[in-house]
Amino acid sequence: MPRLWFINKNQDELVQLQRDRFYFNWREGPNRSQYSTYDEIYRKFSQHWTLYREFLAEMGIGLAIRECELTYVNHISHEAGWTAMSDIDKVMGRMTWQSSKDGFLPAPRSVNWQALFDLPADKGRLSIKLQPAFRGEKKEQILLFELSAKGIGSDRSDKGVDDWFETAHEWIVKGFEELTDRDVQRSVWGKER
Incomplete structure (x- = not known):
């Protein structure tokens, strides 16, 4: 097909x-x-x-279900408070670039970050990626922040699939909350709590 x-x-x-x-x-x-x-x-x-x-x-x-996937793709524009790759920590609190006076390297022109986490109970993995991208006809520079859970676990019944998606959703939401700056969560994405 x-x-x-x-x-x-x-x-x-x-x-x-x-x-x-x-x-x-x-x-x-x-x-x-x-x-x-x-x-x-x-x-x-x-x-x-x-x-x-x-x-x-x-x-x-x-x-035969072999694997499930739940992916969130977030476009983070300059309105979130960053203007250059060295400003990533203003949006992504745990990701920083710290130049020093004695350092050789300047601020990076581009950053690609990726991490992989195991989901509980052997249900799969959560992949988190951050990279620069361009959006639309005007080629607006953005950060592309992708959180993607893949796996299934041992229960492949309808309930098992529903449970897997609930776990994947929880990990994506909590991963997003943990990695992004709380003030930006409120001001840009309207997070209430």
């Missing part, structure tokens, strides 16, 4: 099918859709996933 995309009218939801993959994506569409919550997105994913499994069952095609 070739890769197939099904995009909704607002162009902010995408179902992608491949021979061995089923993806449901929410993205900022051209109409600048309001940010959807995890619960809203997961409900829609579950609806599409159920329809797809029912279709496979009708066709007599088996299904």
Whole structure:
């Protein structure tokens, strides 16, 4: 099967099918859709996933879940308080560049950061990446902050998959909160607590 995309009218939801993959994506569409919550997105994913499994069952095609994935991609613009790569600590409190008077290296022109964490109960891993990128036709410089959980654990039942996504969501949210500056969380992303 070739890769197939099904995009909704607002162009902010995408179902992608491949021979061995089923993806449901929410993205900022051209109409600048309001940010959807995890619960809203997961409900829609579950609806599409159920329809797809029912279709496979009708066709007599088996299904074996090998891995699940939940990914958040965050575009961090200059409005978050950074202007150069040496300012990353203003947004990402735990990531800093400290030049010294005696140091040889100047502030970096670019930074790529990646870390990998194990999820509990052998449920997989959480990958966190930060790198510079450019957005839109105007090529606005941004930081691309991606948190991606992959895995499944031993329980591949419907409940096991739901539990896996809950664990993945918790780790992504708490990882985001731990790595980003709290003042920026409030002022840029509207975090209340």
